[in-house]
Amino acid sequence: MTSNEFWRNELIEEVKNVLLEMQSFWEKIGYDCDALSARKDEIRRMTFLFLNERLENEHQLLDNLSSSVDGLREEVRTLEKDLEISSYNINQDKPLLEQQSELSNRKTVLIEKVSELTADFRALQSTEKDLCEFLGLEVLRGFQTLPTASEKAVLQARVDELLGMKNQREGDFLRISSKIKSYVEYVGVDCFSDLSDTIAKFTVPLEACSHLTEIFIKEADDAEKMCFERYQNFRHREEELYNNISSLRSRLGLSPCKIPEGQSSTAVSRLQFGLAEYERLRALRLQNIQNIISKCQIELEELWRACFVSRDYCASFRSSTPPDCSEEMLCRLETEVSKWKAFKSTHADFFAALNVWVDTLNRIKEIEIKRQDPEILKNRGGILLKLDKEDRRLRQRDLPQQITLLQAITESACAGPDSALFAVVCVEGQPLADLHLALASMKENDSKMGTKVDKRHNVTMVNKLQSTSLKRNAAFRPQSPTHSRQQFTPTEFSTTKKSCILKR
DSSP, X not given: OOHHHHHHHHHHHHHHHHHHHHHHHHHHHTOOHHHHHHHHHHHHHHHHHXXXXXXXXXXXXXXXXXXXXXXXXXXXXXXXXXXTOOOXXXXXXXXXXXXXXXXXXXXXHHHHHHHHHHHHHHHHHHHHHHHHHHHTOOOOOOOOSSOOHHHHHHHHHHHHHHHXXXXXXXXXXXXXXXXXXXXXXXXXXXXXXXXXHHHHHTSSOGGGOSOOOHHHHHHHHHHHHHHHHHHXXXXXXXXXXXXXXXXXXXXXXXXXXXXXXXXXXXXXXHHHHHHHHHHHHHHHHHHTHHHHHHHHHHHHHHHHHHTTXXXXXXXXXXXXXXXXXXXXXXXXXXXXXXXXXXHHHHTHHHHHHHHHHHHHHHHHHHHHHHXXXXXXXXXXXXXXXXXXXXXXXXXXXXXXXXXXXXXXXXXXXXXXXXXXHHTTBEETTEEHHHHHHHHHHHHHHHHHHHHOOOXXXXXXXXXXXXXXXXXXXXXXXXXXXXXXXXXXXXXXXXXXXXXXXXXX
16 A cells, blocks of 8 residues: 555545534534534535645645746756757656756756856956957857857857967067067167157067067068178178188188177178278288289189090180289189189089999909009919909999989080080080980990900000090199090090900
């Protein structure tokens, strides 16, 4: 038996006892039938009136509680929607008071979350506003009074974007500010007097910047470019001046220039000292111009020889140079020296490959000369075998590789920006433009000579290696840097192993 059934039975029993006791009272009183019937009707009416009133009260309480639960459920769903979280489903078969308690607790938790979300959103809005003012941008608009989780996510992404932009602009400002400071330090603050306000504006500490708008960064970048142009101008003048000083001191046999400590702090002070030093050296140079011209001529002849410049070009330049020792002549020589010095430096790989190739030809010539030495011919199994082995290595391995490399570099050089200078380069009596054809012929001939043996006639070695490169380590002859260069045809090589064996 349930508690409700027990309560109902107990109540019925108590009512029954009360009615029985009332009946006993009525019997003792002795009501007639009409009075007794009226008494019973009154008790029935009063009893049902009380019970109906209580029933109405309980029914009203049920309706109110049901409405409250429905209202709580709707509020919870609205909060969950605003927070964009999954709905919390309550079993509607539970008693209303239990549902009300659970929904109230859920609502309390959600309200706390909404408060946190609103506080975070307001903080993000404040941060966004500050960043937008600092960066010169517009704030986002259109948010609801009570923000949702998605709106918070949008605002958070916006703040992250602004922070990244702020960091980038701060980095740009620091970089620009550092460059401007370095330019001013290098040149000297006096040379930027017309830009003093601009420089002061863009070299303040980062924390002192009230804003870093796009326009501000653009202005800072423009200021940096102006300072760089001035810095570059002074630096170019300084480098050019001290290069001239270095060249003059070298030709005068003086030690490298040393700037006094008190005049080395800025480009302006260095230029002032350099100009005075340059004028002093020019005066000395004019006194020693004949000696300087002689050294310059020697340097030029060495460069011509190192760059394999053709005889015709050298002779033409010499004939067009005035015979007197004048400033004009010296300037012309210096210009020519600078031109060929830069050419040699730019194409160092070409001349390195060319010299290696010529060295290989020289060694082949030396081997052939040694082979014809009677003393070496007597040694049938010693030095001669080593020479044969080295000769085969040079002809079959080293020389073809060098020729292939030289062909590639030559073709590239002839088509490059220095083609006009390469046009006067003459190797083994041939223009450079035709050298790769001769190299291909030599490669083919050397390959054949390194593998083919004639049964009746052995091959003779190089009869005559007529090349400037044979004497490039000998004493220099300035009157003609190409005086020993004669035409050398690579096909003059032949082999004569059989005759060498007969001589043994």
